[in-house]
Amino acid sequence: DAGITQSPRHKVTETGTPVTLRCHQTENHRYMYWYRQDPGHGLRLIHYSYGVKDTDKGEVSDGYSVSRSKTEDFLLTLESATSSQTSVYFCAISIEDNTGELFFGEGSRLTVL
Amino acid sequence: AQKVTQAQTEISVVEKEDVTLDCVYETRDTTYYLFWYKQPPSGELVFLIRRNSFDEQNEISGRYSWNFQKSTSSFNFTITASQVVDSAVYFCALSDNYGQNFVFGPGTRLSVLP
Numbered sequence: 488d489a490g491i492t493q494s495p496r497h498k499v500t501e502t503g504t505p506v507t508l509r510c511h512q513t514e515n516h517r518y519m520y521w522y523r524q525d526p527g528h529g530l531r532l533i534h535y536s537y538g539v540k541d542t543d544k545g546e547v548s549d550g551y552s553v554s555r556s557k558t559e560d561f562l563l564t565l566e567s568a569t570s571s572q573t574s575v576y577f578c579a580i581s582i583e584d585n586t587g588e589l590f591f592g593e594g595s596r597l598t599v600l
Numbered sequence: 601a602q603k604v605t606q607a608q609t610e611i612s613v614v615e616k617e618d619v620t621l622d623c624v625y626e627t628r629d630t631t632y633y634l635f636w637y638k639q640p641p642s643g644e645l646v647f648l649i650r651r652n653s654f655d656e657q658n659e660i661s662g663r664y665s666w667n668f669q670k671s672t673s674s675f676n677f678t679i680t681a682s683q684v685v686d687s688a689v690y691f692c693a694l695s696d697n698y699g700q701n702f703v704f705g706p707g708t709r710l711s712v713l714p
């Protein structure tokens with residue numbers, strides 16, 4: 488158990504509203520990631536963080552922003568949600584610096600109507 | 601750019617059959633890491649194995665085995681004597697040496713029928 492919790496686990500919102508997903512870890516791991524999972528695409532990296540206030544973009548970062556003000560929390564924000572952002576979002580941590588296996592949270596299912 | 605291809609979208613087998621899931625990767629790095637993850641119907645993602653680019657030895661873990669061949673850029677996964685509990689989506693993944701580009705394939709959905 489890598490001590491990762493995501494909240495909320497399920498959310499339904501309307502187009503144009505802001506949404507923030509939270510990833511919390513209990514073990515002070517340096518690397519944290521946000522992925523989205525969609526049928527036919529597998530898991531695609533949105534943003535990742537390699538330390539407090541250190542973040543970088545992934546493959547599908549448009550429309551998303553992140554913040555990491557504390558080691559334990561990595562927030563994903565959709566400033567103005569769109570229907571194309573309906574997806575399952577997974578947070579992950581790397582337990583061996585930056586090349587170890589990823590351990591994932593349970594996922595957050597977001598529906599944008 | 602790094603890329604992972606899993607050409608098999610869905611596979612169905614009957615229990616006790618052996619099944620191989622294919623994974624082909626692309627990278628320009630000389631040092632990289634390969635992974636397999638399992639996602640059962642419950643939705644969580646479970647780490648199965650990590651292999652670095654300098655270790656081409658095949659690995660066996662119970663009914664699971666992995667065949668890494670740099671010459672063909674492949675990292676295939678075989679389940680021997682499949683069981684219904686093996687039914688899941690399996691993802692192959694590739695990471696560069698800096699962990700800044702952790703790329704997943706589209707996944708293969710395996711259904712093991714009783």
